[in-house]
Amino acid sequence: MASSTGDNKKYKVIGTRPIRHDGADKVTGRAIYGSDVRLNGAVHGKILRSPHAHAQIKSIDTSAAEKLPGVCAVATGADFPDLKDKIANLGEGAVNLAHLSANVLAHRKVLYKGHAVAAVAATNPHVAEEALKLIKVEYEPLESVTWVLDAMRAGAPLLHDNVVTNSMGKKADKPSNVPTHIHFEMGKVDEAFAKADIVIEREYKTASVHQGYIEPHVATALWNEDGHLTLWTSTQGSFTARQQTAELLQIPISRVTVVPCEIGGGFGGKIAVYLEHVAAMLSRKCGRPVKMTMNRDEVFEGTGPTPGSFVRVKLGATKTGQLVAGEAYLAYDAGAFPGGMIGPGCMCVFSCYEIPNARVDGYDVLANKPKTQAYRAPGATQAAFACESMMDELAEKLGIDPIELRLRNAAKEGTRRVDGPTYPRVGFIETLQAAKASEHWKSPLKGPHRGRGIASGYWFNIGLKSSAAGNVNPDGTVSLIEGSTDIGGTRTSVAMQLAETLGIAAEEVMPRVADTDGVGYTDVTGGSRVTFATGLAAYEVGLDIRRQMTERAALVFKCDPAAVECVDGMYKANGKSLTFRELAGKLGQTGGPVVGRAAVDPEGPSNGFGTHIVDVEVDPETAKVTILRYTVIQDAGRAIHPSYVEGQMQGGAVQGIGWALNEEYVFDDQGRMQNPNYLDYRMPTALDVPMIETIIVEVPNPAHPYGVRGVGETPIVAPPAAIAAAIYKATGVRARELPISPPRLWAAMAAKKP
Amino acid sequence: MAKKIHVTSTINGEPIEFLCDARQSLLEVLRDTLDFTGAKEGCNNGNCGACTVLLDGLPVDSCLVLGVEVEGAKITTIEGIAREAHLHPIQQCFLEDAALQCGICTPGFIMSTKALLDSNPNPSEHEIRFQLSGNLCRCTGYDKIIRAVQDSAKALSAGVERGGTKATQPDGRRAAKKQPQAR
Ligand code: FES
Ligand code: FES
Numbered sequence: 038m039a040s041s042t043g044d045n046k047k048y049k050v051i052g053t054r055p056i057r058h059d060g061a062d063k064v065t066g067r068a069i070y071g072s073d074v075r076l077n078g079a080v081h082g083k084i085l086r087s088p089h090a091h092a093q094i095k096s097i098d099t100s101a102a103e104k105l106p107g108v109c110a111v112a113t114g115a116d117f118p119d120l121k122d123k124i125a126n127l128g129e130g131a132v133n134l135a136h137l138s139a140n141v142l143a144h145r146k147v148l149y150k151g152h153a154v155a156a157v158a159a160t161n162p163h164v165a166e167e168a169l170k171l172i173k174v175e176y177e178p179l180e181s182v183t184w185v186l187d188a189m190r191a192g193a194p195l196l197h198d199n200v201v202t203n204s205m206g207k208k209a210d211k212p213s214n215v216p217t218h219i220h221f222e223m224g225k226v227d228e229a230f231a232k233a234d235i236v237i238e239r240e241y242k243t244a245s246v247h248q249g250y251i252e253p254h255v256a257t258a259l260w261n262e263d264g265h266l267t268l269w270t271s272t273q274g275s276f277t278a279r280q281q282t283a284e285l286l287q288i289p290i291s292r293v294t295v296v297p298c299e300i301g302g303g304f305g306g307k308i309a310v311y312l313e314h315v316a317a318m319l320s321r322k323c324g325r326p327v328k329m330t331m332n333r334d335e336v337f338e339g340t341g342p343t344p345g346s347f348v349r350v351k352l353g354a355t356k357t358g359q360l361v362a363g364e365a366y367l368a369y370d371a372g373a374f375p376g377g378m379i380g381p382g383c384m385c386v387f388s389c390y391e392i393p394n395a396r397v398d399g400y401d402v403l404a405n406k407p408k409t410q411a412y413r414a415p416g417a418t419q420a421a422f423a424c425e426s427m428m429d430e431l432a433e434k435l436g437i438d439p440i441e442l443r444l445r446n447a448a449k450e451g452t453r454r455v456d457g458p459t460y461p462r463v464g465f466i467e468t469l470q471a472a473k474a475s476e477h478w479k480s481p482l483k484g485p486h487r488g489r490g491i492a493s494g495y496w497f498n499i500g501l502k503s504s505a506a507g508n509v510n511p512d513g514t515v516s517l518i519e520g521s522t523d524i525g526g527t528r529t530s531v532a533m534q535l536a537e538t539l540g541i542a543a544e545e546v547m548p549r550v551a552d553t554d555g556v557g558y559t560d561v562t563g564g565s566r567v568t569f570a571t572g573l574a575a576y577e578v579g580l581d582i583r584r585q586m587t588e589r590a591a592l593v594f595k596c597d598p599a600a601v602e603c604v605d606g607m608y609k610a611n612g613k614s615l616t617f618r619e620l621a622g623k624l625g626q627t628g629g630p631v632v633g634r635a636a637v638d639p640e641g642p643s644n645g646f647g648t649h650i651v652d653v654e655v656d657p658e659t660a661k662v663t664i665l666r667y668t669v670i671q672d673a674g675r676a677i678h679p680s681y682v683e684g685q686m687q688g689g690a691v692q693g694i695g696w697a698l699n700e701e702y703v704f705d706d707q708g709r710m711q712n713p714n715y716l717d718y719r720m721p722t723a724l725d726v727p728m729i730e731t732i733i734v735e736v737p738n739p740a741h742p743y744g745v746r747g748v749g750e751t752p753i754v755a756p757p758a759a760i761a762a763a764i765y766k767a768t769g770v771r772a773r774e775l776p777i778s779p780p781r782l783w784a785a786m787a788a789k790k791p
Numbered sequence: 792m793a794k795k796i797h798v799t800s801t802i803n804g805e806p807i808e809f810l811c812d813a814r815q816s817l818l819e820v821l822r823d824t825l826d827f828t829g830a831k832e833g834c835n836n837g838n839c840g841a842c843t844v845l846l847d848g849l850p851v852d853s854c855l856v857l858g859v860e861v862e863g864a865k866i867t868t869i870e871g872i873a874r875e876a877h878l879h880p881i882q883q884c885f886l887e888d889a890a891l892q893c894g895i896c897t898p899g900f901i902m903s904t905k906a907l908l909d910s911n912p913n914p915s916e917h918e919i920r921f922q923l924s925g926n927l928c929r930c931t932g933y934d935k936i937i938r939a940v941q942d943s944a945k946a947l948s949a950g951v952e953r954g955g956t957k958a959t960q961p962d963g964r965r966a967a968k969k970q971p972q973a974r
Contacts, residue, residue, distance in 0.1 A: 056886045063894035064882040066829020066869035070895060073828040163814065249929045251833040251841055252895045301831070301895025302929050333834040525892035525930060680889035684931055688892060691932030715838035715927060723933040724924040728916075 049605070050536045051743055054680045055543040057529040063299075071255035071271030071298040072330055079257065080109050082312075082319050082329035083165035085155040085172050086339060087147035090181035090405040090708025091194060094145055094154070094174060101171040102157055107164035110322035111172075112315060113155045114144040118287040125284055132309075134284050136374040140408045141285070141311050147176070148196055148373035149405050150709045151338025153311075158319040158327045181405040181708035185370040186347050188214045188404045196403040200375060216375035217401040219383050221455045224394030229362035233353030236362075237430060240349045241423040243757075243775040244701035245342040245370070248412045249692070249720050252301020253336045257328040258316035266320075268313050269296045273303040273522060274561030278310055279553045285314040296552040297522040304692070305411025306341050308561050337713035341410020342702060344369035344377050346419040350386065352427050358437045360446045363387050363395040363455075367420060371401045372408040378416030381497070384456045385754075386420035388495040389465060389646065390428075390446040395455040405708045411563065413689060414496040414750035418696060418757060422775060425492040425758030430771065439491050439762070440473045440648075448495075448646075458641075464672030464736030464746075465493070465646035471732050472648045477668040487654045487665065488766025494649070494754025497642035498747035499564035504557025505574040507535060507546075507582055509631040513618025515539065515582070517548040519571055520559025525688075525749070526681040527567040533677050534572040534743060538579025540606020541617055557636050565747030568677055569738075570639055576742050577635035586620055589627040593620070643738045645751040647671035649690065653763040660783035662698055662764060668730040674738035674746025686752045687729040693756025695721045701776050800861045802827070803871025811858035817851075818842045820858040821868065829869035829898045833927065840926030843899040844868045850906035852925070869898035872905065880946040881905055881939075890939035892930035900926050904940050912948055916941070 062068040099111045120134040138144070142153050155172050159165035180194040187193060195212055202209040204218035230236055256270040266288070272278040275295040283290040300307060312329040320327040331339065346369045353362035365386045371377030383399035432439040447466045453459045472478055472491065482489050508516045517532055528548040536546045559571065583603055590608035591598040593615065601610045606617040615623075624631055652665040669686040676682040699719040703711040712718045737744025761772045770785045795810040802825070811820050818835070821827040821844070833839035835854045842853040845867040872879040878886070881904050891897045900923065907914060907922040914922065919940045920933070928936060 054889070057889070059894075060886040060891075061878065063891055063897055064869075064878065064885050064901060065873055066827075066898045068894060069828075070831070072822075072832065075826070163812075250893070250895075251839055251927060251929050252831070252893070253833070299895075300893060301833075302893040304929070330832075333836065333838075526889070678889075680935070681892070684889055684892055684935055687932035687934045688930045689932075692929070714836060715834050716836075720927060720929065721933075722924040722927060723920040723937065726933060728937065729932050729934045 048537055049540070050533045050543050051675065051677050052679065053543070054678060055529060055533070057526045058532060058548055059523065059528055068299045070252060070301055071269065074257045074269040074298060074328070076257060076259060076326040079326040079328050080158045080160055080323065081162040081165050082156055082158045082316050082327045083162060083169055084153045084315070084335065085169045086335065087143065087150060087152040087154055089147055089176055089178050090150045091179040092147050092176040093179065094143060094147060095177055096175045097155060098173040099155060102168040105164065105168045105171060107160040108157060108168045109160065109325065110158045110319045111155065112318045112322065114142045116318055117142060117285065125280070132376070137281065137309070138285050140374055142315060149407050151335065151407060152373070153339060156315045156319060158323055183404050183406055183704045183708045185345055185368045185402045185404060188370065188402050189368060189400065196373060196405065200403065214403040215400050216371070216403065217379065219379060219399040221383060221397040222395070223453065223455055226362055226364060226394045226396045229394035230353045233361050234356040235434060236351065236353045237427060237434065238349065238351040239423070239427055239430070239773060240347070241426065241773045243346045243419045243422060245345040245406060246412070246696050246700040247337055247342045247718065248304035248306035250302025250304060250306060253331040253333060254307065254311050254340060255330040256312040256316050257326055258313065258320045259326040260317055260321040265292055265294070266317050267294045267296065268317065269298055270313055271298055271300045271307060273300065273307045273524065273563050275522060275553050276520065276558050277308060277561055278313055281310045282313045282317060286317060294552055294554050297550055300522055300524050303524055303562070304413045305415055305563055308563060309341065309410055311340060333715065334713040337718060338710055339407060341372070341407055343412035343415065344371065344409045344419065348419060348423040350423045350427050352431060354431060354435070356435065358435050358442045358445050360390055360392045361394060363392040365397045367397070368400040368402055369416065369419065370404040370406060370409065372404060372406045374408045375401060375403065377401050377409045378411065380416070382416030382420045384454065385417040385495055386424050387455050389448055389493050391448055391452045397455055406702070413692060413753040417494065417496055417754045418693065421492070421494050421754045422757040422761070425755065426761050426773065429490070429492070429758070429762040440469055443493060444469050460644060462736065462739055463644045463646060464734055467734045467736050468493070468646050468648040468670045468672055471670045471734050472650055475650065475668060475670065475732060477650050477666060477730065482652050484654070486657055486767050487652065488763040489650065489652050490759045490762030490766060491648065491650050492755040492758035492762060494647050494751055496565065496645050496750040496754060498569065498645045498750070499566045499642055500570050500639035501560035501564065501566055502636070502638045503559045503571040503574040504636045505571060505578050506556065507578040507633040509582060509621050509624065511622055511624065513541065513621040514545045514547060515541070517546050517575060517578070518551045518556050519548060520551060520556040521567045521571040522562045523550055524562055525685065526678065527562065527571065530568040530677045530681060531571050531575045535575040535579045537743070538576050539582060539617060565645065565749040569643055569741060569745045569747045570637060572677065572745055573639055573741060574635045574637045577637060578633040581635060582631060582633035585631045585633065586617070589624060589631070590615055590620055592627045593623055639740060641740065643674065643740060643746040645672060645746050645748060647751045647755055649755040649759040651759045651763050653760060653767055655764060655767045655782070660779040660786055662777065662782070664694060664726055666727055668732065669752055670732040670734060671748060671751055672734040672736050672746060673748045674741065675735055675744035676733050677743065677745060679733060682733055682748050683731040685748045686731045689750070689752025690729050690756055691721050691726050693753045694726060694760065697757035697760040697775060697777060699776050699778055796859050798859055798862050800863060801865045803867060813859060815858045816854050817856040817858050817861055818853040821853060827868050827870055831895050831898060833895065840903060841896055841899040843902040843926065845902060845906055848909065850903050869902060881943040884939045884942040884946060888935050888939040888942055890931065890935040896926060896928040900928065900936055904943060908944055908947055913944055
């Protein structure tokens with residue numbers, strides 16, 4: 038069941054559900070994903086990975102591997118430029134290149150099990166794997182640490198001897214596992230707590246989880262004899278892949294072309310490069326194209342999970358449920374290199390509410406795990422699990438309905454967030470009202486061991502840079518060239534905005550994702566930005582085409598361009614009119630082709646809020662949690678293609694369900710992941726979830742011509758807290774640690790029994 | 792290196808011969824030797840279903856079958872179910888119901904769906920979820936996939952020839968619908 042509160046009547050294309058442009062390719066198996074790339078003479082690369090969570094590399098001897106028949110090239114960290122602590126902006130944040138380089142191929146030290154140590158290219162992948170076994174690496178194992186609070190303790194094993202704590206610009210003088218301390222504060226926090234009628238304080242923990250995209254990382258590199266490097270890769274951002282690769286190899290970006298392939302899921306985990314420059318180096322060494330594909334265990338052990346976290350929150354409120362003070366302490370592990378998701382965590386912990394006095398302290402913490410990467414609303418889910426669970430407890434203690442408590446404190450236009458910004462028009466209250474009015478919330482939930490929970494979530498939704506161009510064809514169609522790799526149907530949601538602007542059908546725009554030489558700079562597909570920012574670029578391409586078509590119409594009508602009116606794709610003047618298609622047919626006689634172009638860089642976030650309702654049943658014997666019913670309510674601003682908006686809401690919710698109930702990195706006492714496969718790292722299957730109901734709320738974003746806000750990330754934020762609240766209703770147990778897996782919940786239920 | 796083994800089988804109705812190493816999986820043979828890249832590798836150990844093909848009509852994870860095992864067998868891959876420029880009704884329903892986002896899991900889901908509907912033309916929601924629980928999708932949350940399977944069952948039982956790869960056009964409404972432009 039899906040419903041929408043919006044009114045799309047004034048639009049012809051927006052709000053409809055055309056078949057996606059790349060659909061036929063994807064249901065016939067013809068679409069070319071990274072691993073489907075075939076180049077003549079290609080050889081296969083494989084990576085040797087560390088068996089230790091923390092060790093000094095004493096020596097690497099590759100001589101035996103090099104002699105194995107079929108081996109074409111071998112590379113280690115020593116083959117790559119030694120990068121100093123240079124900071125590069127890679128679009129969605131700054132990166133220390135020395136760390137990036139050491140993460141993708143270890144220098145001197147391995148910092149997690151699965152850390153890449155050496156690479157081999159051979160005529161087939163089996164030979165490459167055999168060659169890996171012939172590489173001799175001498176390690177001196179060191180003590181390791183994986184849990185964030187252990188890593189912060191005095192005397193914890195140090196990961197880097199040159200990392201010191203930077204606390205709001207002040208640098209400490211001795212090395213530490215805490216690279217960054219963030220502090221936000223507004224109002225008079227201590228005074229407000231002293232005056233509050235009720236104060237509660239709780240602690241929450243979450244385990245590391247993985248993005249879990251079904252397609253493993255893959256890249257093919259060809260370092261041509263002329264020195265030009267071409268990469269075919271599965272990436273969320275071809276331009277950031279180009280820049281990272283060029284920086285890691287210290288070659289100009291103009292010598293690198295990145296061809297983005299179809300991508301089998303990313304969720305934030307396919308922004309950082311892992312294989313690209315290694316494949317490039319192997320290709321340079323052996324003079325042939327080199328293709329590298331990860332195995333599933335390499336994906337788990339060698340690419341970015343999301344941080345494990347410890348969060349403590351304190352809330353103060355009046356008897357009537359007005360929040361007066363908030364305090365939060367957040368420690369997120371960054372994995373093996375600085376720069377995890379603590380920043381957005383700190384900004385999001387209180388982002389749903391108007392809390393006049395608040396203080397937030399956040400710590401980025403090094404641990405012997407793969408370097409964490411973004412995962413759908415990175416950092417927000419851990420923070421919301423804490424804050425939203427406390428809102429549920431507060432509602433219970435005050436005897437106020439949990440939606441009502443949220444409504445009394447909901448962030449709205451003018452609310453200032455603790456990290457500074459003030460919201461423009463946002464749609465949080467509308468999602469709460471829609472939740473309250475929903476059939477789900479109003480329906481009774483009967484039966485033993487059952488409970489209903491609710492929680493809300495926030496994500497910024499970013500803007501950033503996008504470029505696009507549109508070529509008008511003589512048959513009245515438009516070829517749209519864009520730079521945003523399409524992970525979930527964005528070719529269509531972007532094309533629809535151009536079609537709407539020109540007054541033509543969605544099918545009359547043919548979108549194509551170009552390589553880095555075929556389109557202007559475009560930032561990553563991430564941050565829920567593509568339909569918003571690349572959609573804005575498509576809209577501006579439409580305006581540019583319309584302006585030029587108006588001039589052509591004026592030539593045909595023999596009048597002043599200002600006299601030409603353009604309505605719904607019709608160009609009219611002096612009682613004469615031409616359709617877009619008719620006019621397109623006359624371009625040859627009126628001055629030649631029409632090409633529209635746009636480059637945009639919209640500022641500020643578009644602010645997405647959502648509210649989730651869930652019914653669960655808990656098996657009293659095994660503590661297995663079954664999701665009986667689930668509803669996602671979210672402000673999309675404007676749903677361009679409602680099916681794909683619903684799809685984002687449903688997919689995000691189910692990832693959140695997995696995070697809440699099952700998914701976790703399990704480490705042994707040596708810091709080694711015990712479950713690097715889909716059987717033991719338990720992602721939801723079709724059997725684990727019900728239909729996911731959706732209610733799209735549309736409070737148009739004032740910063741977008743069609744009101745788009747972006748939708749991809751917000752839906753993962755609320756599920757763990759909503760499910761924990763439902764489990765509490767079903768069992769009386771307040772779960773404060775994720776995942777709420779059967780053993781953990783069973784123990785808590787057993788402890789509660791008299 | 793050990794000698795390669797000669798294998799004869801039928802793929803999508805055509806007799807095919809190939810040589811393979813004893814250690815090569817059917818998935819590897821399909822993708823790397825025969826260029827049927829529609830079957831995808833997500834895990835290479837039987838946990839994700841992205842590599843699903845039909846082996847003598849039954850769905851298998853082709854990463855768990857050895858190339859040499861398909862001697863004399865009939866294999867159907869995603870490439871073999873659309874016919875004469877028309878999508879199979881299951882493919883059409885996946886598109887109309889927006890049952891894919893990134894699409895990497897889609898060939899596997901479509902093959903599992905075909906196997907399910909060939910043996911059970913009118914499955915309940917639970918039966919669909921059960922039969923498809925060996926196929927992982929990380930993008931959709933499964934909702935639209937389940938609906939696409941339900942709609943496929945309806946389309947197929949509404950008079951479209953079932954039980955093989957010979958499905959022609961679905962009902963008139965679908966056939967009249969404009970096909971999207973392939974990239
Ligand atoms: S690749 Fe065969 S089941 Fe995953
Ligand atoms: S659509 Fe991406 S995994 Fe299913």
